[in-house]
Amino acid sequence: MEDLDLINLWKSYDKKLEENLRLNRKNAEDITKIKVTYLLSSMKPIKIFTILVGIIWIGIIDTLIINLFSFASIFFLVSAIALSLLNKLALGIYIFQLILISRVRISEPVLSAQEKLASLKSSTLWIARILFLQLPLWTTFYWNKSMMNNGNTFLWTIQILVTLVASYCSVWLFRNIRYENKNKKWFSLIFAGGEWSPVIRSIEFLNELGQFKKEEDSAYLERL
């Protein structure tokens, strides 16, 4: 098939379309009644729900820290403060990312707009990595002086073992939650929800864009 055939084929489609495509003016007018888009109104309810749950959760931890500050054990305070900081960091990244996504100008050249959008979406994996870091804190917050003074060797062996396993898992997950591992069973298990598929797809697309750009660079080098 020649180039001209392709173009003529497209033109024949174009002609048919030109003759038969109608604009429903009434429906198009309705669109022009939508005046302003707020970040909140353009967000899916699941995202608003996630932010609300995050804020409430951090609020509960902070309230506990403030109210129990003078008499809680040092282990509880350190664990709770670290937990609160990690959750704040994750929530902060999530909100910042949503704001940045909403600010990508849709009228930008396609390559740069898509690159920005895909890299922002794919950075959601960072939130999961940060949140997994809190795993060992859940095994230390209940430690107290009484446990120190009265705990037997068996209790402490189990306790230390659990904390070590949790620490190992959290660091391992922090290091291994990467796109390269997307076909591993444990990865699919963690990121099985529908909310994650656009993130994974964004990373795939980012790789495609990388290849697309690489092609551009090699074509340029070939010409040199």
Next chain:
Amino acid sequence: MSSIPNAESFLAMIETNKGIIYKVANSYCRNEENKKDLIQEIILQLWLSWDKYDTAFKISTWMYRIALNVSISFYRKEHRRNQITHPLPDNILLLQENQQQGHLSYDVEMLHRSIRELREMDRALIILHLEGNSHQEISDILGLTTTNVSTKILRIKQELKQKLSHLQSKK
């Protein structure tokens, strides 16, 4: 840059360029329901960006950028963007009954199928090429250099022809 936040001029612009919206949406969405949603989303984004339209660019360049950016993002979501976010009106662009996709010639149908099999960015490039845009215009829309536009078009056309021949051999 001039500000044109006028609904009348917007509707006239959509009327004149409705083909661009339909063709881009059709290349990224085969399912009729999803296509309707995508067309709504493109027109909504065009409207929301209308007062920021920079007259330094051709209207078609601006439209292609938005239509392609929305379509590629929409396609990537892999599911319908439902109307929870914006209660949008149904059916803004209509193809007359007797000229639905099914009535297009077999070759045109195969061309669409082959285009839909291309990667997202390649698809954007070939649509712009078939639409008769110059390499300079394509480079403005996509953000590539003109020399690379020509290199890529050659490569994609080869790929498209192979896909077409393959499909036609099954005829």
